[in-house]
Amino acid sequence: MAETEHFDVVVIGGGSGLTAAYYADEAGKSVALVERWTDRLGGTCVNVGCIPSKQLIQSAEVMKTIRAADDFGITLDQSSVKVDMPAIFRAMRERRSKANEGTQGWVEDAFTPVFDEVRFVDEKTLETKDGKRTITGDKFFLAVGARAAIPPIDGLDKIPYRTNADIFDIKGQPKSLVILGGGYIGCEFGHFFSTLGTKVTIIDPSDHLLSEDDDIRTTFTKEFAKKVDLVTPYRAVAAVEEEGQYGFKVRKEDGDETRTVVGDMVLVATGRRPNTDTLDLDKTSVKTDDKGWVQVDDHMRTSHPDIYAYGDCIGQGMFKHTSSFEGEIAYRNAFGADLKMDYSANPHAIFSDPQIGAVGLTERECQEKGLDYKAVKRDYKDIAKGEIIGKPPGFAKLLVEKGTRRILGFHMLGPHAADLVHEVVVAMTAEGAKADLIKRSIHIHPTMPELIHTLFTEAVGSPYSDA
Numbered sequence: 001m002a003e004t005e006h007f008d009v010v011v012i013g014g015g016s017g018l019t020a021a022y023y024a025d026e027a028g029k030s031v032a033l034v035e036r037w038t039d040r041l042g043g044t045c046v047n048v049g050c051i052p053s054k055q056l057i058q059s060a061e062v063m064k065t066i067r068a069a070d071d072f073g074i075t076l077d078q079s080s081v082k083v084d085m086p087a088i089f090r091a092m093r094e095r096r097s098k099a100n101e102g103t104q105g106w107v108e109d110a111f112t113p114v115f116d117e118v119r120f121v122d123e124k125t126l127e128t129k130d131g132k133r134t135i136t137g138d139k140f141f142l143a144v145g146a147r148a149a150i151p152p153i154d155g156l157d158k159i160p161y162r163t164n165a166d167i168f169d170i171k172g173q174p175k176s177l178v179i180l181g182g183g184y185i186g187c188e189f190g191h192f193f194s195t196l197g198t199k200v201t202i203i204d205p206s207d208h209l210l211s212e213d214d215d216i217r218t219t220f221t222k223e224f225a226k227k228v229d230l231v232t233p234y235r236a237v238a239a240v241e242e243e244g245q246y247g248f249k250v251r252k253e254d255g256d257e258t259r260t261v262v263g264d265m266v267l268v269a270t271g272r273r274p275n276t277d278t279l280d281l282d283k284t285s286v287k288t289d290d291k292g293w294v295q296v297d298d299h300m301r302t303s304h305p306d307i308y309a310y311g312d313c314i315g316q317g318m319f320k321h322t323s324s325f326e327g328e329i330a331y332r333n334a335f336g337a338d339l340k341m342d343y344s345a346n347p348h349a350i351f352s353d354p355q356i357g358a359v360g361l362t363e364r365e366c367q368e369k370g371l372d373y374k375a376v377k378r379d380y381k382d383i384a385k386g387e388i389i390g391k392p393p394g395f396a397k398l399l400v401e402k403g404t405r406r407i408l409g410f411h412m413l414g415p416h417a418a419d420l421v422h423e424v425v426v427a428m429t430a431e432g433a434k435a436d437l438i439k440r441s442i443h444i445h446p447t448m449p450e451l452i453h454t455l456f457t458e459a460v461g462s463p464y465s466d467a
């Protein structure tokens with residue numbers, strides 16, 4: 001019989017779980033930090049998500065600059081440019097190891113780490129998979145994340161395919177890659193591989209890729225189609241092998257037409273499913289929906305008063321920054337605060353080509369909510385810096401509520417969109433979220449944020465017009 005260990009706080013999940021654990025440790029509480037990946041802390045983001053993918057994409061961005069050199073008077077022999085894929089992957093793994101090591105040291109110093117999978121045996125008792133440890137706690141935080149959802153496609157289990165869990169382990173560069181799914185994961189890997197010379201095909205049942213504002217989706221899809229083959233709107237109906245290559249038989253969404261798409265490698269990127277099936281939550285009163293996402297209220301409370309949940313396992317936001325933010329709200333509420341999680345200014349980015357940064361409502365959502373809004377759009381080429389950097393395709397789009405001048409949504413497609421969106425996030429987080437805040441702020445000339453300033457000026461006019 002395993003000895004029972006009791007803690008003030010038990011956190012399950014060594015990704016964004018670290019946020020609640022951090023605040024608990026700061027408050028002097030005893031903390032068990034449970035993580036089933038014995039050799040890697042940091043969760044999806046550090047190991048098989050944000051960090052390794054962005055490290056890879058950095059090489060693609062360097063390649064884009066090299067390819068554009070001629071436009072800026074730098075001549076080089078493009079045929080001499082070589083891609084050293086093993087070196088690119090080595091740099092990615094080094095970055096990941098450094099992050100792992102840093103976190104490992106901190107976790108061992110601050111908490112009681114439990115490196116095993118755990119499941120509930122009753123409302124507030126966990127058992128490790130090896131059966132050696134029983135853990136109880138006063139407060140629990142579930143941050144068990146999500147993993148790739150594998151669609152039920154005939155024959156998929158008979159062909160080799162990769163997901164985000166093992167694409168980072170590949171040894172060489174595939175000549176061709178078939179990506180199933182045109183969401184952000186498919187589009188980011190599509191950018192990386194295609195920019196570095198792999199022939200990429202993306203299959204998606206929708207005409208346009210990504211779930212973004214319609215203007216963004218349309219322009220993104222048009223631009224991205226210049227570098228990847230899009231098989232849209234097609235649905236994969238069976239996995240196939242043809243002469244040593246793998247892929248799918250696909251059927252057109254609005255008809256019976258079928259075709260076959262194959263490549264050297266297949267990546268499945270068709271959404272995420274929660275890891276809650278590991279937890280035996282049916283031993284507790286914590287409710288999940290029929291897909292397994294933990295049900296929480298706007299205080300991150302589950303249906304058990306001492307069990308909170310956040311991060312990907314609740315199925316909202318599903319970004320690293322959102323998960324960490326939710327973690328603090330969950331922790332503070334568990335210990336007496338009364339904080340609501342507000343997603344209205346929760347931004348996201350897609351590090352594809354073109355890049356996307358967005359926050360708030362899409363135009364379609366404004367319409368569905370019956371809001372009286374004004375939409376304004378400006379292109380990169382409309383500002384001096386946009387001209388200087390070569391007039392890249394792309395634009396910024398703002399949605400402002402008429403009358404209140406409240407910022408409802410902001411969507412940007414083009415260079416540095418992921419960085420530029422933050423100015424709008426700050427304005428949306430400020431009291432009243434008024435568009436005037438940005439219009440009244442002096443912006444440096446010539447810079448990219450001038451595009452945002454120009455847009456806001458167009459939306460709200462001069463702040464001195466009534467003077």
Ligand SMILES: Cc1cc2nc3c(=O)[nH]c(=O)nc-3n(C[C@H](O)[C@H](O)[C@H](O)COP(=O)(O)OP(=O)(O)OC[C@H]3O[C@@H](n4cnc5c(N)ncnc54)[C@H](O)[C@@H]3O)c2cc1C
Nearest residue numbers: 013015016036043044045049118144145311312318319320
């Ligand atoms: C390819 C890819 C790229 C991404 N890029 C970005 C990006 O650029 N920016 C961004 O914001 N987000 C990005 N994301 C999303 C981001 O990684 C996630 O939103 C974030 O990591 C979720 O954190 P989490 O703590 O909820 O879950 P996770 O980080 O998945 O952590 C959950 C942890 O719980 C552990 N666990 C699960 N069950 C148990 C159990 N029973 N016992 C013990 N341990 C358990 C798991 O091993 C895991 O380590 C990306 C995701 C992917 C897949």
